[in-house]
Amino acid sequence: MEDDFSRIDFNGAVHDLVTSQLPRLFAVVQVYREHEDARVAAWGMAFDEGLSEVVSVEGHRRMRLASPDRALGSFSHAPDITARLVWPSDVGRS
Template identity: 45%
Template sequence: MTSAIDNQADDPNLRPICGRARFTELVEALVADFTPQMFAVVQEYGDCLDADIVAWGIAFENRVEVIDVSGGLRMSLQSPERALQAFQTDGDFTTHLVWASPEPNTQRP
């Protein structure tokens, strides 16, 4: 994949737009503004009896990438709701999308 920068990288007239510290701040802000959202596809059994994460997804601005937890299924979809549809089951299971928060809610040993 070629970026717009590739066509200008050898231009001898290019000068830094600011100092290193400020540039680092700008790049970090850029990453924060465009970080995709992560979600889990969760299957709940019964009425609050049990639940299992069956897939993880990343929602970009114009698409969603999903991989099941076993690694055997990967999907590129138009929306998170499409991932939900792909993991729907019959019987006593209800499938949910759960958006991941940036901070973990539990500590691992």
């Protein structure tokens, strides 16, 4: 019986460890002209330390950045295309 309880305790501790370090998912969205159209250009993960990993949806561009905001310049093309971050966990919140 003790083995089952210690295994449950260990599994719970591992779960807590994973959830405490879970990165936040974000999208880099390109907006065309004055809100004429938009597309998801890349997906990224932001880690607690500020480090972010970004991958374009085509898979041709991969970046390791100091912050999610640093991806915006790579996906903006003045004057017609701007980029913004969208955090799915924040969508629908007022």
